Amino acid sequence: xxxxxxxxxxxxxxxxxxxxxxxxxxxxxxxxxxxxxxxxxxxxxxxxxxxxxxxxxxxxxxxxxxxxxxxxxxxxxxxxxxxxxxxxxxxxxxxxxxxxxxxxxxxxxxxxxxxxxxxxxxxxxxxxxxxxxxxxxxxxxxxxxxxxxxxxxxxxxxxxxxxxxxxxxxxxxxxxxxxxxxxxxxxxxxxxxxxxxxxxxxxxxxxxxxxxxxxxxxxxxxxxxxxxxxxxxxxxxxxxxxxxxxxxxxxxxxxxxxxxxxxxxxxxxxxxxxxxxxxxxxxxxxxxxxxxxxxxxxxxxxxxxxxxxxxxxxxxxxxxxxxxxxxxxxxxxxxxxxxxxxxxxxxxxxxxxxxxxxxxxxxxxxxxxxxxxxxxxxxxxxxxxxxxxxxxxxxxxxxxxxxxxxxxxxxxxxxxxxxxxxxxxxxxxx
Numbered sequence: 364x365x366x367x368x369x370x371x372x373x374x375x376x377x378x379x380x381x382x383x384x385x386x387x388x389x390x391x392x393x394x395x396x397x398x399x400x401x402x403x404x405x406x407x408x409x410x411x412x413x414x415x416x417x418x419x420x421x422x423x424x425x426x427x428x429x430x431x432x433x434x435x436x437x438x439x440x441x442x443x444x445x446x447x448x449x450x451x452x453x454x455x456x457x458x459x460x461x462x463x464x465x466x467x468x469x470x471x472x473x474x475x476x477x478x479x480x481x482x483x484x485x486x487x488x489x490x491x492x493x494x495x496x497x498x499x500x501x502x503x504x505x506x507x508x509x510x511x512x513x514x515x516x517x518x519x520x521x522x523x524x525x526x527x528x529x530x531x532x533x534x535x536x537x538x539x540x541x542x543x544x545x546x547x548x549x550x551x552x553x554x555x556x557x558x559x560x561x562x563x564x565x566x567x568x569x570x571x572x573x574x575x576x577x578x579x580x581x582x583x584x585x586x587x588x589x590x591x592x593x594x595x596x597x598x599x600x601x602x603x604x605x606x607x608x609x610x611x612x613x614x615x616x617x618x619x620x621x622x623x624x625x626x627x628x629x630x631x632x633x634x635x636x637x638x639x640x641x642x643x644x645x646x647x648x649x650x651x652x653x654x655x656x657x658x659x660x661x662x663x664x665x666x667x668x669x670x671x672x673x674x675x676x677x678x679x680x681x682x683x684x685x686x687x688x689x690x691x692x693x694x695x696x697x698x699x700x701x702x703x704x705x706x707x708x709x710x711x712x713x714x715x716x717x718x719x720x721x722x723x724x725x726x727x728x729x730x731x732x733x734x735x736x737x738x739x740x741x742x743x744x745x746x747x748x749x750x751x752x753x754x755x756x757x758x759x760x761x762x763x764x765x766x767x768x769x770x771x772x773x774x775x776x777x778x779x780x781x782x783x784x785x786x787x788x789x790x791x792x793x
Contacts, residue, residue, distance in 0.1 A: 365390035370753070370765045377477040377487070379429055379778040384768060385615075386753050393753050396746045398772065400616040408732040416442050416701060416727045417528060423719075423734065424522050427778055429472070431522045432465040432513070433712030434734070436587055437719040440708030442528045445723055446699050453692045454530045459587050460540075460685045461516040461526065462710070463678040466586070467509025467550075469713035470633075470671040470678070473776040474561065475502025478668050481770040482564040498560055501553050505675065508550040512543060512682060530696030540686045547686070551679035555651070558672040562655035566665045567767060569752050573662060573744065574623060575635035578711050584643040584677055585636060587710050592639060595626065601709040604718050610735065621740040628743035631715025632775060633670045637661060648677055664748055664774040671776075701727030712737050714776055738777045745775055 370386040381402040387395040407426055411419060419438045424431035436458060443450070450458075475498065476488040485491040492499040510520045515535055517523025525532050576597065578589030592598045597607055610619035623629050641649065641659040652673050657666065701723065708719040715737030722730040748771050756764060 368761065370761065370768060372765065372769060375769060375772060377480070377773060378776075379427075382777070384749070384772060386749055386768060388753065388757060391757055393750050393757070396750045396753075397615045398742055398745050398749075400618045400742070402617060404617045408734060411721075411729045411732040414729050416445075416721070416723050416729060419721065419729065419732075420526060420528065421522075421524065426734070426736070428521055429469050429778060430465055430712045430714070430717075432462050432517070432526075433710055433717040434719075435523070435526050436462060436710045437708035437717045437734075438721070439526065439528050440588075440710065441706035441719050441721045442708075442723070444706035444708070445704035445721070446528070446702060448529050448697050448699055450530050450697060451692055453690060454696075455587075456685050457516060457531065457534070457689070458526065460682055460689075461513060461523065462586050463682045463685075464509045464512035464516065466674060466678040466713050467682075468506055468513065469509075469776070470675045471502050471506035471509060473713075474557065474668055474671050474675070475499060475505075477776065478770075478773050479561075479564070481766070481773060482566075482668070498557075501557060505550050505553055505557065508543075508546050509678075511546065515539060515543065527696060529699055530692075530694070532695065534691055534695045537689055537691055540689055544683065544686060547679055547683050551676065551683065554672065554676040554679055558651065558655060558669065558676060561669045561672050564668070566663060566669075567752075567770070568663070569665060569748065569755070569771070570662045571664070571748065571751060573630040573635070574626060574628075575638045576623075576629045576631050576716065576740075577635040577639045578709065578716060579639060580643065582643070584640055584681075585711050586681075591709065591716065593623070593629065594639060595623075597623070601718065602707045604707070604709070604735070605720070608735070608740075610739070616742065618739045618742060620743050621735060622743060628747055629740065630664075630744045631737050631740045632667070633674055633713075634661065634664060634667045635715065636711060637670045637673065644673070644677060645680060648673060648680070651676070664771065667774045701725070714738060714778055715740060736778070738775070741775050741777065745772055745777070748774070 368388045372384040375382050383399040385397045420435040423434040423438045426434050480491045514520045518525035574593050574595045576593045578585035579592040580589035609624050610621050613620050703725045705722045718735040720733045724730050749768055752771055
């Protein structure tokens with residue numbers, strides 16, 4: 364009779380939101396893997412219906428306190444497409460600057476507070492700080508620098524309120540932005556130290572043949588715009604997303620699972636961006652990445668913590684570049700009138716592409732809304748990672764294997780609260 368064993372974590376630690384994990388084994392085979400997402404769904408698409416298009420950016424930003432700018436940016440893109448609004452280049456780069464602040468906040472928080480403890484054998488960042496105080500202090504400084512950037516451009520650190528359809532409510536002055544430069548440059552240098560520290564961590568072995576999906580821009584590392592591409596042949600305008608990707612409900616999750624229609628699960632986030640856009644990084648950052656063992660093709664999800672360090676450095680470099688070249692526009696926003704139409708938006712949240720579609724009526728009311736967040740797109744891939752990792756390490760002591768499985772989930776920095784904002788319900792009268 365084959366021996367059966369179950370790895371179970373009722374509540375995952377160091378992730379945003381509520382979820383658990385179950386892995387069942389029989390003999391040397393993995394028979395079942397579940398990323399259990401049980402956080403109650405929040406029906407954002409439903410209660411956007413009937414609201415003014417002007418309200419959508421502020422409402423959708425409440426989906427997440429970690430990446431509100433992603434939701435604002437994608438929704439604003441969609442509305443501006445419907446209304447035929449083209450913002451000037453300085454407004455666009457100012458939005459990109461604020462988005463860099465979000466990447467900084469999120470990546471620094473994840474790297475130092477949520478994920479580094481896994482690699483060093485600590486239960487949390489408080490324990491980590493006892494033995495590595497300088498690294499934790501560095502992480503807090505890097506995150507605060509991102510907070511300050513979002514606060515200045517966005518109007519406040521959490522759920523910023525300054526961005527609107529057509530532009531901004533208020534534009535920062537050149538002097539205000541320049542006041543951030545000293546700390547940004549210190550943080551840029553600090554992020555190099557962070558990468559060097561992360562490069563010393565022992566990376567568990569796992570190689571998978573992912574379908575990576577990310578935005579691809581003609582000249583920039585993707586943050587706020589681009590086409591959707593994959594390493595297996597996808598190259599589409601963001602408006603074609605629904606022709607290539609589908610969502611379905613699984614019993615053990617209040618979040619929808621997303622798949623490539625032709626093939627199955629796929630991977631979004633830093634690892635995907637890095638693999639698909641390595642050539643869009645500045646040459647100095649490409650060289651640094653290679654020096655710490657990151658080649659243009661990296662398929663080990665545990666190395667995502669190191670890639671987040673590379674993206675953190677890029678975010679500081681890009682922020683400094685934008686501020687130094689900034690010239691305040693004459694107008695904060697484009698004056699416009701509502702009209703009916705369908706629009707699409709897609710940007711790169713810290714965890715991967717955040718795709719939106721909206722239909723609005725003649726008076727600017729939302730008729731339909733659809734939002735596909737990054738973590739719901741990664742759910743199936745996370746389960747695939749667990750299945751392969753456990754299969755390759757099935758003789759590892761149970762406690763150690765459970766620890767590594769939690770670590771494998773945190774490779775994705777899952778934002779569970781983001782992912783479970785929608786659930787299709789069907790009522791049958793009997």
